[in-house]
Amino acid sequence: MNRDDSDILAVRDLPPGLPEPTDESVSRTWYRITAAGRPARTRTPSRILVPAMAATLVAGLVVGGALLFRPGAGPMGFGAPSGETPSEEKTSEPNLTPASPETVAVLQKLAEAAASSPAAAKVRPGQYIFVRHDGWAASFRANAGGGAKSDGSGTEATPQEATLGEGTLEPQIREMWFDPQGMIAESITDGSDEMGVDPDRTRAMFEQDGPSFRQPTPEWVAGLPTDPEQLLAELRDFVGEGGAWSTDHAVWSTMQEFYLNTDLLLGPELRAALLRSFAGLRGITFSDVSIDGRQLVAVRHTERGNGDEILFDLATGVAVGRRSVAAGSGVTISAPPEAPKLDPGVGYQATWTQKVVDAVGDR
Numbered sequence: 001m002n003r004d005d006s007d008i009l010a011v012r013d014l015p016p017g018l019p020e021p022t023d024e025s026v027s028r029t030w031y032r033i034t035a036a037g038r039p040a041r042t043r044t045p046s047r048i049l050v051p052a053m054a055a056t057l058v059a060g061l062v063v064g065g066a067l068l069f070r071p072g073a074g075p076m077g078f079g080a081p082s083g084e085t086p087s088e089e090k091t092s093e094p095n096l097t098p099a100s101p102e103t104v105a106v107l108q109k110l111a112e113a114a115a116s117s118p119a120a121a122k123v124r125p126g127q128y129i130f131v132r133h134d135g136w137a138a139s140f141r142a143n144a145g146g147g148a149k150s151d152g153s154g155t156e157a158t159p160q161e162a163t164l165g166e167g168t169l170e171p172q173i174r175e176m177w178f179d180p181q182g183m184i185a186e187s188i189t190d191g192s193d194e195m196g197v198d199p200d201r202t203r204a205m206f207e208q209d210g211p212s213f214r215q216p217t218p219e220w221v222a223g224l225p226t227d228p229e230q231l232l233a234e235l236r237d238f239v240g241e242g243g244a245w246s247t248d249h250a251v252w253s254t255m256q257e258f259y260l261n262t263d264l265l266l267g268p269e270l271r272a273a274l275l276r277s278f279a280g281l282r283g284i285t286f287s288d289v290s291i292d293g294r295q296l297v298a299v300r301h302t303e304r305g306n307g308d309e310i311l312f313d314l315a316t317g318v319a320v321g322r323r324s325v326a327a328g329s330g331v332t333i334s335a336p337p338e339a340p341k342l343d344p345g346v347g348y349q350a351t352w353t354q355k356v357v358d359a360v361g362d363r
Contacts (some may be wrong), residue, residue: 003007003340007072009271011319015156017098022319037298039256048083048169058341059093066266075126078135079168087188092361094245094246094248094249094283094304095248095249095282095283095301095302096246096282096283097282097283098164098280098282099279099280099281099282099284099285100285101245102286103279103284103286103299104279104283106286106297106299107275107278107279107299108275108276109275109314109316110275110297111271111272111273111275111276111317112272112313112317113313113314113315113316113317114268114271114272114316114317114318115268115269115270115271115272115317116316117241117268117271117316117317117318118268118316119267119268120218120264120265120266120267120270120358121224121235121264121354121355122219123265123266123356126358127180127295127356127357127358128177128178128179128180128186128356128358128360128362129177129178129180129183129261129264129265129354129355129357130176130177130178130354130355130356130363131175131177131178131260131261131352131353131358132172132174132175132352132354132363133172133173133175133176133260133350133351133352134152134172134173134350134351134352135171135172135173135321135348135349135350135351136169136170136171136172136282136339136340136342136348136349136350137169137170137172137283137347137348137349137350138167138168138169138170138334138347138348139167139168139170140167140168142164143272152261157318164332165334165346167332167333167334168334168335168336169333169335169336169339169342170336171338172350173190173191174188174189174190174191174195175190175191176188177357177361178259178261178333179199180205180217180265181206182202182203182206182211182215182217182220183215183216183217183261183262184199184215185197185199185202185360188262189361190277196347199254202215208210212238213235213238213254213255213258214254214257214258216258216262216265218265220289221262221266222265222267223263223272224270225273226269226270226272227273227274228273228274228276228277228279229277229280231273231277232251232277232278232280233275234279234333235254235255237253238250239251239254245304246282246283246303248281248283248284248301249283249301249303249308250279250284252281252283252284252308252310255274255310256308256322257311259310259319259322259324260352262355263318263354264354264355265354266353271317271318272317274335278299282298283301283302283303284299284300284301285302286298287300289311289323291311291340291349291351292340292351293312293331295312295314295353296309296312296313296314296320296321297312297313297314298310298311298312298323299312300325305326306324306325306326307323307325307326307345308322308323309323309324310321311351320351320353321349321350321351321352322347322348322349322350323346323348323349323350324346324347324348325343325346325347325350326345326347333347334356
């Protein structure tokens with residue numbers, strides 16, 4: 001990547017009145033900065049893109065030749081960026097490893113617990129879903145590279161790769177209010193200050209495309225099948241095929257967003273069916289984790305050296321958080337004294353709570 005890369009320009013040359021880049025540019029820029037020789041990543045078909053709500057923090061702020069990355073690069077201003085970048089061809093094989101018997105057994109145990117979980121929350125017209133997100137994410141200063149580097153042979157110069165400096169772990173609090181008809185963010189704050197959203201734009205997308213795993217409604221969720229195989233087939237059909245990254249990776253990324261604001265709308269039967277359906281995904285593993293003294297199960301999809309996790313409560317099967325893990329990245333992350341001790345490679349970790357409220361601002 002060089003200084004004239006289109007994604008660097010997209011961040012640098014923001015038009016007046018637009019305080020942040022598009023979600024797609026955020027994700028592509030972050031991944032290109034951190035790629036350092038890893039194979040390029042491809043988006044799945046455009047119909048699975050995160051709803052077009054502008055990122056609520058500028059993920060890449062160009063200052064001279066450097067990029068300053070801060071927590072909040074995700075589509076809702078929190079979490080680690082998805083890291084997806086468009087590519088025309090497949091550069092290496094995706095993770096096609098079937099779930100191990102141990103992973104299947106853990107998913108079955110979670111499903112059994114989910115079968116006795118609370119009923120789906122009732123949402124009356126005019127009510128909202130409030131999500132409180134408490135987490136930590138690493139921010140980095142990255143050298144954007146010094147342009148093209150020639151070997152003197154007269155052949156085309158090779159752009160120099162950007163490198164990351166030391167990362168710093170920072171707290172990341174988000175309070176979010178969603179219109180449940182399409183999970184449209186009406187307000188997002190950092191716990192005190194409004195961060196800016198564009199509900200009209202997201203609502204227009206919903207009116208055009210209708211409900212889906214990306215923009216569900218309570219009624220749509222209630223109509224989902226509860227047969228695990230049928231449910232997994234619908235998920236795979238929704239995300240499509242053809243990307244350099246596997247369909248199952250796209251399914252897992254979709255579920256990370258889905259659970260964030262929709263878990264409370266799941267009834268016991270559907271919650272259990274989703275967990276059982278994950279046993280059919282390839283690239284899935286699990287681990288036991290402890291966060292704030294709470295014992296959770298981290299179910300991870302790993303591909304291209306990156307691990308994307310959803311955190312589940314073993315007693316109820318409820319999704320309560322997520323993490324991002326980079327394997328063998330070589331990036332150093334420092335933490336302030338008040339930060340929790342994160343597992344090696346974890347650059348983002350958060351838990352959430354959800355409830356139905358009567359008005360934006362209610363908690």
